[in-house]
Amino acid sequence: MTRQIREQLNSMIDAGALAAGTFLPSERELANTLKVARNVVRGAYEQLMSAGKLRSEGRKGRTVKTGGSKRRATKKSTASKSSKARKK
Numbered sequence: 001m002t003r004q005i006r007e008q009l010n011s012m013i014d015a016g017a018l019a020a021g022t023f024l025p026s027e028r029e030l031a032n033t034l035k036v037a038r039n040v041v042r043g044a045y046e047q048l049m050s051a052g053k054l055r056s057e058g059r060k061g062r063t064v065k066t067g068g069s070k071r072r073a074t075k076k077s078t079a080s081k082s083s084k085a086r087k088k
Contacts, residue, residue: 001036005044013053013064022064024054 012018024030027045031038045062048054055065 001040002043002047005030005034005036005041006047009044009048010051010053013048013066018064020064020066023057023060024062024064026061 009018009024018024024045025033027038027041031041034041045054049056049062053064053066054062056062
């Protein structure tokens with residue numbers, strides 16, 4: 001169940017449905033909504049934090065740290081342009 005929650009949230013982050021800076025529901029709130037134990041949600045959140053997708057804001061909650069795949073593509077294209085400029 002932890003894996004399913006993690007994969008669903010990860011997909012939403014990559015698709016841009018959860019923008020950077022968006023607060024996620026609390027562990028208790030999401031667990032009650034999904035009718036699962038709180039530690040299941042906590043595990044999914046911690047795995048996403050380890051992957052660099054989420055950031056803990058202390059007692060305020062957890063936020064999305066990274067945007068969708070568009071953001072990463074922009075960084076790569078910028079890096080390739082700068083390396084071409086150096087070669088000239």
